[in-house]
Structure formats: C-alpha cells, structure tokens
Amino acid sequence: MKALVYRGVGDIRLEEVPRPALQGPEEAIVKVTTSSICGSDLHIVHGHLGVEPGTIVGHEFTGVVEEVGPAVAGVKPGDRVLGAAGVWCGQCPACRSNLSIACKHLGIYGCGPMFGSLQGAQAEYIRVPFANVTLEKIPDGLTEEQVLFVGDILSTAYMGAEGITPGGPGIQPGSTVAVFGAGPVGLCAVAAARLFGPARIISVDMVDYRLEMAARLGADRVINAAREDPAAAITEITGGWGADFVIEAIGSTEAFTVCLSVVAPGGTVSAIGVFQQPVELPIHLLLAKNIGVKMGLANLIHMKRLIGLIQAGKLDLTPIITHRLPLAEVVRGYEIFEKKLDGCVKVLLKP
Numbered sequence: 641m642k643a644l645v646y647r648g649v650g651d652i653r654l655e656e657v658p659r660p661a662l663q664g665p666e667e668a669i670v671k672v673t674t675s676s677i678c679g680s681d682l683h684i685v686h687g688h689l690g691v692e693p694g695t696i697v698g699h700e701f702t703g704v705v706e707e708v709g710p711a712v713a714g715v716k717p718g719d720r721v722l723g724a725a726g727v728w729c730g731q732c733p734a735c736r737s738n739l740s741i742a743c744k745h746l747g748i749y750g751c752g753p754m755f756g757s758l759q760g761a762q763a764e765y766i767r768v769p770f771a772n773v774t775l776e777k778i779p780d781g782l783t784e785e786q787v788l789f790v791g792d793i794l795s796t797a798y799m800g801a802e803g804i805t806p807g808g809p810g811i812q813p814g815s816t817v818a819v820f821g822a823g824p825v826g827l828c829a830v831a832a833a834r835l836f837g838p839a840r841i842i843s844v845d846m847v848d849y850r851l852e853m854a855a856r857l858g859a860d861r862v863i864n865a866a867r868e869d870p871a872a873a874i875t876e877i878t879g880g881w882g883a884d885f886v887i888e889a890i891g892s893t894e895a896f897t898v899c900l901s902v903v904a905p906g907g908t909v910s911a912i913g914v915f916q917q918p919v920e921l922p923i924h925l926l927l928a929k930n931i932g933v934k935m936g937l938a939n940l941i942h943m944k945r946l947i948g949l950i951q952a953g954k955l956d957l958t959p960i961i962t963h964r965l966p967l968a969e970v971v972r973g974y975e976i977f978e979k980k981l982d983g984c985v986k987v988l989l990k991p
Contacts, residue, residue: 642991643696643763644970646750649687652697654970660759660767665711668771670703670721674784675761677970677977677987678792679823680914684751685974688916691752698762698989699725699749700792702784705775712771720778722947723761723768724940725749725792730773738806738941745770762970764991776943779951785988789828789957790946796938797828798946800887800912801836804934809908813837815884818874819859820899822850824986825912826889827857827960833887834858835954842877844870844895849983856959874902882907891915903931911935960985967991 641659646652660669675698684691691697705719715721728735728743735743747769750760759767768775778787801817803810811817817838819829822845833841834857843854844863851862863873874883882904888896891913899909900922909931926933949955962985965973973987 641764642967644698644760644967646684646691646695646697647693650685652685652971652974654968657696657763659765662707662709663767664769665709666770666772667709668705668712668715668768668775669707670701670723670766670768670775671706672701672703672761672764672766672991674703674788675701675763675989675991676788677762677973677989679825680751681974682978683914683916689752690754691750692757695750695752695757696760696763697750698760699751700788701761701766702778702788702791703766706765708771714772715775715777720784721775722778722784722787722791722943723766724774724776724943725938726755726940727758727769727774728940729770739939740941741937741939762967762989764967776947779947782947782951785958785961786950786956787947788988789824789960790943790950791940792938793825794828794832794946794955794957795940795942796825796912797889798832798835798942799936799939800829800889800910801832802942803908804910804912804936804939808934809932811836811838811885814839816840816842816878816904817885817887818842818844818883818899818902819854819887819889820844820870820895821889821892821913822847822854823889824960826887827853827985828957829887829889829912830854830859831857831955831957835949838885840877842874842883847980850985853960853985857957871898871901878904881905884908885910888913893917893919900925900931900933903929905929906931908932908934961988963987965989
C-alpha cells in the first residue's frame with residue numbers, strides 16, 4: 641500500500657509499504673477513505689516529537705472496516721467508521737474516570753515512541769487497536785467530511801470549551817469568551833464555544849481570511865493581532881473586566897502570556913495548543929486575580945456526543961475544509977498547509 645513516511649527532519653515521502661495486519665483480538669483493519677493534515681503533523685516533520693524514521697504520519701481519518709479480530713463486536717467489515725486520533729483501552733482507572741488521554745495503553749497514530757509507536761493514517765490502510773472503543777460508526781445521512789474532525793481537532797476544541805477535565809470549569813452561559821488562534825483547532829473552538837451559550841465570542845489571529853472564517857462559525861468580534869493590540873481591544877470590549885474564559889489554541893508562549901493578561905478575575909485560561917517551549921507563569925498575577933489555568937491534550941471521550949450534535953445541525957465544521965487532494969499529492973498538501981497557500985485552512989487527503 642501507499643503511505644506518507646517520515647524519513648527525517650524535513651523529509652517526508654510517499655512510499656510503498658506493507659499493508660498492516662491484525663495483531664490482537666480487539667483490533668480492526670480499516671481501509672482509509674479520508675484523512676487530513678494536522679498542525680501536529682508539522683511538528684513531526686520539523687523533528688519536534690522524536691518520531692522515528694520510517695513512521696507513517698497522520699491521525700485524523702475515516703474509512704471502511706476491512707477486517708476485525710474475534711473480540712470486536714462494535715463494528716463489522718463494510719461499516720463506515722470514524723477513527724479516533726488515539727487509542728485507549730476503556731477499562732483502566734483513567735478510562736473509567738473519562739480521562740482517555742491518561743490511559744495506561746494510550747497511543748496516538750503516527751506520533752512515535754512517546755505515544756505508542758502506532759503507524760499513522762495518511763495511508764491506504766490502518767491498524768486500529770481497541771476497535772470497540774476507538775471506532776465510531778458513521779450514521780446514515782452523514783458524510784465522512786461532516787464527522788472527520790470529531791476524531792481529533794473538534795474533540796480537542798470541545799474539551800477546551802467544556803473545561804479540559806470532566807467536571808472542570810467550562811464556559812458559562814452569558815460569559816465572554818476569547819479564542820486565541822483561528823487555525824483549525826481555534827476555529828473548532830469558536831464553534832464549540834457557541835454550544836455553551838456565551839454572551840459573546842472574540843476571535844484573535846493575525847490572518848484576515850481565518851478571522852473571516854471565525855466570524856462565519858460564530859465569533860461576534862474578531863481582532864487581527866498584527867494590526868491591533870488584542871489585550872487593549874479585549875479590555876475595551878469588556879469594559880475593563882476581561883474575558884471570563886480564554887482558550888489558547890496556538891501553542892505560542894507569547895499568545896499564552898497575553899491570555900493571562902486578558903482573563904477576568906476568577907476566570908479560566910484553557911490551553912489546548914501544542915507548546916514546543918517552556919512557559920513562565922507569573923504566579924503573583926494568577927494569585928491576585930484568582931485565575932484558573934487548565935491544559936491538556938485531546939480527550940476523545942466525547943466523539944459520540946459530537947456526532948449527535950452534528951446530526952442535530954448544531955455543529956458544522958465543513959467550511960474549514962479548503963483543499964481536497966489525492967494521497968498521491970500529499971507532499972504538496974503539506975506545503976500548502978504549512979505556508980497557508982490559496983487561503984488554506986484544512987487539507988483533506990483521499991486515498
């Protein structure tokens with residue numbers, strides 16, 4: 641089969657590789673029909689995650705079940721399915737506490753030894769461990785593109801809006817929400833924030849066409865940080881109070897510092913961007929304002945709920961799909977995605 645393989649820093653290649661085979665009774669083999677390029681894939685290409693050469697990249701995918709192990713009861717060959725970006729067992733203490741990201745068997749596709757050394761989804765086929773809990777059937781009437789982002793970026797955004805951990809301090813009705821970053825995750829965060837009934841949503845970015853997309857998805861006010869000081873603007877918008885709930889969806893130390901400065905007393909900063917560098921926390925400011933800071937990687941336990949919201953017409957993230965390419969053009973797709981060419985927000989790959 642063909643797959644995108646990481647060969648070293650800055651070196652990705654479409655190669656012919658062996659088709660995966662079942663390795664356990666709870667596994668499935670899925671024929672990939674749609675995958676996508678994610679921001680964390682760029683971190684891999686630039687050598688930030690310690691991924692080993694020879695790893696197939698990619699973790700957002702839909703497909704058709706090709707084969708299942710004897711212990712798989714939730715799906716069968718021929719089913720259209722959505723895959724989670726990572727895998728979890730569903731049985732350990734972390735899973736029973738609805739913290740799939742802390743599962744002792746955690747793995748994330750295409751992200752190297754730090755995350756289980758699973759081969760990724762930018763390929764024609766993928767092996768799926770724990771298929772009973774990590775695959776969701778795509779309901780009749782929904783397209784693959786409608787549900788694709790539930791497996792990663794939409795779940796990440798929803799988690800950030802809900803409060804990161806189960807029962808955490810999430811967005812409250814009538815609150816002011818500021819979302820820093822209007823990339824794919826930030827745009828999903830704007831759409832997810834709207835579900836919680838805030839009075840207003842402010843989107844901050846430095847790219848006009850992405851801010852226009854944020855407004856389309858539910859932002860009441862957009863701020864281009866290349867032309868306007870976001871801290872001053874948010875202070876003015878809120879009458880000096882600040883934003884009650886702030887989502888950092890970039891992974892930028894500079895943006896995170898601004899988030900801390902604009903959050904209202906007693907408010908929350910929810911960090912869902914992937915940071916590559918340490919961040920200093922001004923503890924004296926946090927103490928003085930009773931600020932809460934929550935952070936985390938995607939908790940994928942909400943997939944079924946999010947599919948239901950899509951079915952009900954409450955969520956539609958298909959507008960962020962700007963490019964669709966055959967898998968044969970995946971290397972070009974990475975260039976388009978990284979350089980934001982042709983108004984790019986999200987690139988889908990079609991094996």
